[in-house]
Each structure stands twice: as C-alpha cells, then as structure tokens.
Amino acid sequence: MKMRSVIALLLSVVTIIASFTLGSCTSQKPKIQLSYDDQIKEDNSFNNNLFYRNDLVIPVADPSVIHITDKDSSEYGYYYCYGTNSTTSFIAYRSKDLVTWENVSDLKGFPVFYPPDDNFAYDTLWAPEVIYDESDGKYYMFYSGNNRYKQDVDSWAVMIGLAVADEPYGPFVPYVDATHNAKTTLFDDEKIMAAARRTLPDAGPLWTCIDPHPFVAPDGTKYLIFTADRAGKYQKTQIWGIKMKSWGEPDYDTLTQLTKTGYYTVDGEEINPAEGKNNNINEGSFIYIHKKSDGTYRYILVLSINSYRDKSYCVIQAVADNPLGPYRKLTEEEGGIILSTDHMSWDFISGPGHNSFIRVGDEMFIVYHAHIDREKGGSERAIAIDRVCITTNDKGEEVLYVNGPTWSLQPRPVLYSDYKNIASDAKVSATNGSNVEALTDGLLSLYKQSFVKEFETDKTTTITLDFGDYREITGLMIYNSKNYEKAFPEVTNIEFDFVNDELPNGAIAYINNLKFNWKMYKNEYADEMRPGGSAVAIFNPLKVKQIRITFKLPMTRPEDIQLMDDQGYIIDQTSVALSEIVVLGK
Structure with missing residues (x-):
C-alpha cells in the first residue's frame, strides 16, 4: 500500500x-x-x-555459518555460509549482515573445496562444517562423501573427511599427518568399528556416517558429533559423538551414541511420537552450549528428523549435562519441536531443518534450509534465518525457542x-x-x-x-x-x-x-x-x-x-x- x-x-x-x-x-x-x-x-x-524476509534466494542446503574473527584475515567481520550445493565440490557464501549474501567462490574464482583426483570422496559431497582454530590459525572443514576405495564392500560408503585451509574461502586441501592423506577418511576403519561394536554388536561392515559437527566445550576439549548412517540391523540413522585429541585424531575410547531414532533416550523404550512411526532419521546435529544461572552448562543437541525431501522434515532438541550425554529429547509440550511446519499444517514453509546457530552481537540466530517449493518440497533448498532465545517452559526448564520459521517481515539483526x-x-x-x-x-x-x-x-x-x-x-x-x-x-x-x-x-x-x-x-x-x-x-x-x-x-x-x-x-x-x-x- x-x-x-x-x-x-x-x-x-x-x-x-x-x-x-x-x-x-x-x-x-x-x-x-x-x-x-x-x-x-x-x-x-x-x-x-x-526488515528482512526469508524469500529463499540463496540455494544452499545443510547450512553451516561461522563468523570470521581472525583480524589478520582479509575476510575479518564476514559471516561465511558453507553447505551442500554440488555433489562434487563445495562453494561458500559470505555476508556482512547475515541478510545479504554473495557467492565468495565466484568472486575468488575457485570453489572452497574441490577434491584432488586421489581423494577418497569422489561424489556425494555433503554438509561441510568449518571451525577456526586460534591455536594454529587454520580453518578445518569436516564433510562427508562416498568412499571410492570401499565400493567393493558397499556402494553406499559415505564417510567423514577432513580438509584444512589458511583462509575461510579456501582452497581447502586434504588434511595430512602421519596417518591421514587424501585417500583416507577421518576415522580409522578398524578402530572406529571396534569402538562402535561395543554399543552395536551387529554394526558393519562399514561405519558409514554423514553430517559432522565439530565444537569446543567450555573447558577447551574438542568434540565431533555426527550421524551414523544406517548403522546396524535397524537401518536407522542415529547421532553419535566422540572426543577429539586434535581435529585429526579421534579418541576412539569415547565414541558414544547420543540418540536412538524414534525414542526419547538411547537406553529408554518410551517412543517419541513427534518422530512418527515411519521415521528412520536423526541427522543434521548441532550442539548449543547454554551457561545456566548457577554457572553450570546445559548442552542442547539440536537435530533434524524425517526425510530431507519431505514437508515434515523438522528440528527437535534434546538436553544433557555433559557434551556426550546422556541426552533426553524433549516432549512437544516441553518445547521439543523448535522448527517445523506445525505437523504439516502450514502452506508457507516446507522442510525447515539441518541448521546451525550464530551469534550476531547480543542476538542469536538460527540458519536453516527450507524447500524452495514451499508446497511440494523436494531436494531444492535455500537458507533462511530467524531469531533464537533461551526461555523457560511450563516445567521450569530452560530450553531453546525459535521465532520461526517465518515468511514475514522481521526486524534486521540489531547489530546491522x-x-x-x-x-x-x-x-x-x-x-x-x-x-x-x-x-x-x-x-x-x-x-x-x-x-x-x-x-x-x-x-x-x-x-x-x-x-x-x-x-x-x-x-x-x-x-x-x-x-x-x-x-x-x-x-x-x-x-x-x-x-x-x-x-x-x-x-x-x-x-x-x-x-x-x-x-x-x-x-x-x-x-x-x-x-x-x-x-x-x-x-x-x-x-x-x-x-x-x-x-x-x-x-x-x-x-x-x-x-x-x-x-x-x-x-x-x-x-x-x-x-x-x-x-x-x-
């Protein structure tokens, strides 16, 4: 008007x-x-x-966003968004305000990561996450891809890889040390299978996994959580976690199952109705660390459920007092579902999920993908953002609450x-x-x-x-x-x-x-x-x-x-x- x-x-x-x-x-x-x-x-x-509005114009799925805090970098102050956009390489977008984005890979003239000819992953490159390590000034990219060297065992051999770069725009190259090179995955096959079988005796023959998420606990300990993809006889995806001695060296003795698909807890038998009878998927995980008023920390595991192609794809939360759990998924009444289509009742959004969180000044935002086709869903996705806060539910528990998903005018981030x-x-x-x-x-x-x-x-x-x-x-x-x-x-x-x-x-x-x-x-x-x-x-x-x-x-x-x-x-x-x-x- x-x-x-x-x-x-x-x-x-x-x-x-x-x-x-x-x-x-x-x-x-x-x-x-x-x-x-x-x-x-x-x-x-x-x-x-x-204002901003989620018009779904940046074609990235599985978004992971970091803020460039290295003052020596030419990219200082930018927000970088990595995600799934091609199955054979990765590009990145950058923004000064989390609202307006540009394809930094086009600007630089090369992709963020293009695997060398002998790299273990030859296709199905998915869901990269990048973390900056101040101790060595390096950017570490965790990603998943189909392992060409394991096709004789299983044609679906998706595994986690590690690449490193001096700048957030790359080019990232395979991580190399005494036990890693372009041909190797992050996990040693024998060690990770031995660790996994302590929990899943029937697991194997490969430890297939996707959606890696690295984070650092308040005490400085490094962790990696990820999705074990169809591990074991039940053919369901579950969230697992492991301590990292360094970003290239897992502590296999700490491998821990964090979620059981369809259930509130790993050990419990109470079914979580929010996941539905036919849901086989817990994926796209992220750890939000909340410092409580008493000085202790609450670890909030955020994950996506249902098929990424479906309108029902959505985000739920689980809570624990320690990085590797045990975690309990919250009920819907407790605020367990934090981003969804409200049981598919909305026509303006489809499949919101696989998110990351990013702090912008004093505000927290969730960055997630949603289907470009808001009615039918599918595989084409783009990023959206909404505000996040910690609030108290009816039981007095501090939980995450998302002011979204939205397709409406929202105030721009205050910082900008x-x-x-x-x-x-x-x-x-x-x-x-x-x-x-x-x-x-x-x-x-x-x-x-x-x-x-x-x-x-x-x-x-x-x-x-x-x-x-x-x-x-x-x-x-x-x-x-x-x-x-x-x-x-x-x-x-x-x-x-x-x-x-x-x-x-x-x-x-x-x-x-x-x-x-x-x-x-x-x-x-x-x-x-x-x-x-x-x-x-x-x-x-x-x-x-x-x-x-x-x-x-x-x-x-x-x-x-x-x-x-x-x-x-x-x-x-x-x-x-x-x-x-x-x-x-x-």
Whole structure:
C-alpha cells in the first residue's frame, strides 16, 4: 500500500505548517494524523533498511555459518555460509549482515573445496562444517562423501573427511599427518568399528556416517558429533559423538551414541511420537552450549528428523549435562519441536531443518534450509534465518525457542540496523485482557501446541506502552494471533505522545485503522494463519514517551475473512489475540 495520503509529519517549522492537519485537542495537546507506510505492496517489496524476509534466494542446503574473527584475515567481520550445493565440490557464501549474501567462490574464482583426483570422496559431497582454530590459525572443514576405495564392500560408503585451509574461502586441501592423506577418511576403519561394536554388536561392515559437527566445550576439549548412517540391523540413522585429541585424531575410547531414532533416550523404550512411526532419521546435529544461572552448562543437541525431501522434515532438541550425554529429547509440550511446519499444517514453509546457530552481537540466530517449493518440497533448498532465545517452559526448564520459521517481515539483526526493538523497555498495561506480559516477552506465538502465550481480550481494550521518557522511534509492529478466529483484521487506533523542537509541550500523533496484510499471512487453502505476521507502521522518526493501541470489540470482518457460526451464519468477531509488539527505536 502506498504511503497514506495524509500530511507528512516532519520536524521543522515550515514542514509542520505544510504537513500537519490539526484535529481536536485532548488534554490541550494538538492531535495530528500521522503519515506512515504499512509495508503492504503490490510487488511485495519492503524497507530492507529495517526488515528482512526469508524469500529463499540463496540455494544452499545443510547450512553451516561461522563468523570470521581472525583480524589478520582479509575476510575479518564476514559471516561465511558453507553447505551442500554440488555433489562434487563445495562453494561458500559470505555476508556482512547475515541478510545479504554473495557467492565468495565466484568472486575468488575457485570453489572452497574441490577434491584432488586421489581423494577418497569422489561424489556425494555433503554438509561441510568449518571451525577456526586460534591455536594454529587454520580453518578445518569436516564433510562427508562416498568412499571410492570401499565400493567393493558397499556402494553406499559415505564417510567423514577432513580438509584444512589458511583462509575461510579456501582452497581447502586434504588434511595430512602421519596417518591421514587424501585417500583416507577421518576415522580409522578398524578402530572406529571396534569402538562402535561395543554399543552395536551387529554394526558393519562399514561405519558409514554423514553430517559432522565439530565444537569446543567450555573447558577447551574438542568434540565431533555426527550421524551414523544406517548403522546396524535397524537401518536407522542415529547421532553419535566422540572426543577429539586434535581435529585429526579421534579418541576412539569415547565414541558414544547420543540418540536412538524414534525414542526419547538411547537406553529408554518410551517412543517419541513427534518422530512418527515411519521415521528412520536423526541427522543434521548441532550442539548449543547454554551457561545456566548457577554457572553450570546445559548442552542442547539440536537435530533434524524425517526425510530431507519431505514437508515434515523438522528440528527437535534434546538436553544433557555433559557434551556426550546422556541426552533426553524433549516432549512437544516441553518445547521439543523448535522448527517445523506445525505437523504439516502450514502452506508457507516446507522442510525447515539441518541448521546451525550464530551469534550476531547480543542476538542469536538460527540458519536453516527450507524447500524452495514451499508446497511440494523436494531436494531444492535455500537458507533462511530467524531469531533464537533461551526461555523457560511450563516445567521450569530452560530450553531453546525459535521465532520461526517465518515468511514475514522481521526486524534486521540489531547489530546491522539503526533501530532495535525497545518495547521491552516500556511499562505495559491494558484496560482489559489477559497475559499482558506476553506482548513484550520477545517470543512469537507460532505453534498450536506451545507454552508460549498470547495476549487476549474479549472486550474493547487499550494497550499502553509507557517508556517513562522520550525515545526516538520510527516504526511499530503488532504481531497477530496464530489463531484465525482471534486474529485482528485491523488495529482500530494508535496514539503516540511525542515532542519536538517546534512542539515542546507535546502533541498526539495518531493512526486509524492500521491494516493487516491478510493476503500475505492467511493460508491459501484454509481458514488458517501463516503465523509470524504483523501489522506494520513505518514513519519519520518521532520522540515518543507513550504509545496507546486500541482494539474495539466486537468488530465486523471484511467479506473475504468473515467468521461463521456452526449454522453458517455470519457473526462478528468478539475476541482478539496478539502475539507480540515490536517498537523500532533507539
């Protein structure tokens, strides 16, 4: 939608005269209609200085992202994204803000890793992960590929390899030491099989594995976790972990099974219904290390389940007190599913999974892939990002929570934006309704089965955000409910108490009937929401002390989103729920 054809609100004497329309007075303050942009565009464009949107344009699967912290590197400050994009080599993308990416391999003129002719992996190059080691200034790439030298044993001989480079863009070359060269895999066949058979006596004849993830524990110990691919008679993929004496030398005595596909724990027999009866897959693992308030650490194992080609591919979490477990997968009620299509009920996302986490300033983001074909899925995937936080579930446990997956406008990473969300700095109240604290808790209400609450009211209400002092703001995002029947068609009224040099005693700027983009945020095939959408107002910066947001109930919905009772009669909407309020300010 175009900028409202009301008079623009500016800060000089001339522009005040030219661009204010004075209305009635409230408490002797002039009331001024505010010009704003609601970001509803026919071409779906948006203000990319304030927002990002997951339009799935970077064609990478199994993404792994690192931040280049080596100040001696020409790439210092960049974020590098590695992943699966060709079965015979690897390329990388880089970004300064985690939003806009460029193909660094095209810029440099060579792939990140192209295996030499005698390399053990000749195809099926998948899921590279790179870790920087400050002790030697090297970048280590772990990856998987089909072993040409084991084809006489099994044509499916995917194994983990190791390559090394001086720069994040490569070229990476096979890791070489006394026992490793281009022809060898990371694991010694005899040693890894002997270690595996202590847990899986029927394992073999090859230890096939994919999706390596290296990490360093707070005490400096190196670890590698990975997916044992169809190991043993059950032909299921499981997550395993091992200590590393160095990045090229596994400590085989520590090989440990971390997950059992379809079950909450490795040793337990309680079936995890979230994985489904036919799921054979636990893969794409990542360890998030959370320091608790008592100084101890909680290890959160994040992994993907179901087939990567299916819409049901999704991410779950398991928790432990030690890097190698024992881990317990959380139930859905505990927040166990952190990234999904909500049991395939959404039409705007398919197969979100195989992720990594990256810290951007004080914020944490998840980088994951999703199917480019949002309806049918398939093998073509691209990267998306969303915010992540640690929150407390209904049992009092600290767990990961993802504000996604989204296909909606979201604020840019704070580190790379002139404005940030300051809503949590305000004192929030409402004349009616419940769960006021949910309005500024930083959590988007997305899933039907979730401990994350929404603000809800069945009476006309005014929500007030009081900052106590004047703050510069330039935008407002009012996130709608995940529930179709409670989602608002528009915001009745918004008022801003503001001052400027020409109005030192203050004035009230207002917006009436702020629209919500139903065309974008409603399921195309059903009366369901595409959760994560908001009503947006962007305007010239104002110094604001208080914001008042009013919803008048009951309200009559437009014809295309009318509500009906059980007998098919059109009815008014009698309740409204909100997920979150974001105030873009300083």
